[in-house]
Amino acid sequence: MNKSVKLPADIRIGVIGGGQLGKMLIEASRPWNVKYTVLENDLHCPASSVADKVILGGLKDAEGIRKLASGCDVLTFEIEHINSDALLEIEESGKTVIPSARALKTIQDKGIQKLFYREHGIPTADFLICDNPSNLAESVKSFAGGKVVIKQCTGGYDGKGVDIVAKTEIEAGVFKSPGPCVVEHFHANITEYSVIVAADRYGNVVAYPLIEMYFNPQSNLVEFLFSPAETTADLEADCRSIAMRAVKALRSPGLFAVELFVNQNAEVLVNEIAPRPHNSGHHTIEGSYTSQFEQLNRILLGLPLGNTDMVQPAAMINLVGGEGQNGFYKLKFTEQLLSEPGVYVHLYNKTEIRPHRKMGHITVMAESLQALLEKAGKVREWAVFE
């Protein structure tokens, strides 16, 4: 495929995973009528309501991925925890896979991901890889400070698989090793950011404005974010430049979220890269000229990259299940949310609520960052279910 792709594009896209990211990716493609097939182990998955076709199958099941690939021209994924060997095999057979299976393999294992940063001179927190659980206590000794960060090499997701642990707990055997893991220096009092980076098939790479993120301390899920970040132009430029450098080093087209943090010494360090649309980019649906989802559609279709500027400052608030919430759900403050100008409610079409489950999100827009933060503060109070 070359750069002369025209609309309507007669390209069938397959997505491994049918969650909310797949749903919003397909929603963004509706004005272009792209044919989307989704692979998911649940016919009532969030994306099922908008996909042209759902193939029932596990995301680690090579057969399902091959079946999806056989009916599609371009293959992508909306979650990292998939069978990357099957993806590699399909890519090597000549099918277009975006992002590349190789880039996914680099990211899937947090140990390999950290080594990739080191190899490419991407700043990241000091680390050791601990393959053998029995060596964990020995591994943490070389780290300064009383705490370390323990990240499972594989399988972590949505705040799970990452723990901040006191070294004494590890040494005393109170903390159980999760298996092969990355041991990282713990940086206290950090500010967390994200940069959405888009890379097309022709070597062009663009970045969105810096996103400032706040996490829920219990669930470790992003709870609230806004963009542009409340910081200096220099730091914004540093973060964007490091994020673009990291994505360029991956040498793969795709839409990536680069999570970074700034420590007490004002150093920018890359935390991790997600090779797909990301929770930290949901505000781009209304807040940016080109949403992260439209951007990925452009990349998948071989169309030019879209403008990453913001139309207005925007914030995002996750709608997650509260403690003890199960089954049936309704928003508690629908009237207030929908009466507030510049507020957008997105629900993910999930059949049941569960504690900490991402059920939807709210975008807030305003003409200035100050007005945005005031409005978002009010709206956060309404982001609950009955």
Next chain:
Amino acid sequence: MNKSVKLPADIRIGVIGGGQLGKMLIEASRPWNVKYTVLENDLHCPASSVADKVILGGLKDAEGIRKLASGCDVLTFEIEHINSDALLEIEESGKTVIPSARALKTIQDKGIQKLFYREHGIPTADFLICDNPSNLAESVKSFAGGKVVIKQCTGGYDGKGVDIVAKTEIEAGVFKSPGPCVVEHFHANITEYSVIVAADRYGNVVAYPLIEMYFNPQSNLVEFLFSPAETTADLEADCRSIAMRAVKALRSPGLFAVELFVNQNAEVLVNEIAPRPHNSGHHTIEGSYTSQFEQLNRILLGLPLGNTDMVQPAAMINLVGGEGQNGFYKLKFTEQLLSEPGVYVHLYNKTEIRPHRKMGHITVMAESLQALLEKAGKVREWAVFE
């Protein structure tokens, strides 16, 4: 249903008609996962790709409409040329029909529509209703000027059924009467506008900013428009106030487009009302905090009306089939269109192109009206198919 509707809303909506307006209405509802069924006589209609269900049936077929109604909680339509008697019967049986069947009946017949304006003191061009074609020559005699406007009472659509005719051609019998029609005073050198007006179920009525429209002289289709209009605050206020007055007089919830024009004496006159989302409101998808389609979803679901302010000035350019274009189609300037910041391409999922057929539209956004008109001027050159 009362105003305490909450999201997710377990309401099934039925739409009579599955064209692009139905398609965009459903697209706007995807973040809320509303269940939509469409009635259309073509299973491959534009809305088919996004509707949950398509019922095959003619829009004038009472049986089809009844079948649609029986499976839905709320009924709406995206075209006026439907069986309004069947709709009335369904409404009288207690089903929620928005807009009301009575409002549709007032609008369906252009003669009744003109009498409605007169009855409610809504300014409109002077007219006579000519029920008997043989009286047409006699009817036009009382009009000043060399030309009159002849509007078929029923069946006109998308620029068809309206003619500007020299009185001499009518008197000489060169112009054939289209049957029952409205004869209207012809106003030369008018500027045409539209106001999108939303009325909820609780008596609230809001208007969008004034839209300035330019029509193709051959096809009589709107070709280009922008909002806010390039006019005085007084004229804008007049137009919005007259449009809201006209919609209030209809005494029906719904989303309406009030087409108006200003004549050489700076009088504002209502041309006609469309009781549905309208081509003149497509720029609201990106340009307004609440698009005309989201607004109608809110009304249908019994949710609060959304803010009608614009995020930025916006223009809309129709993508229509050119002379001699039939069958297969591709945009000619995809690369240029998608490389220009603030440009959005919407394609309607039509299987074949035909001359003057609406195939899609382009929205253009910019920070100022001046920048918008410059950009839109450039983009208009690219709004063609190969």
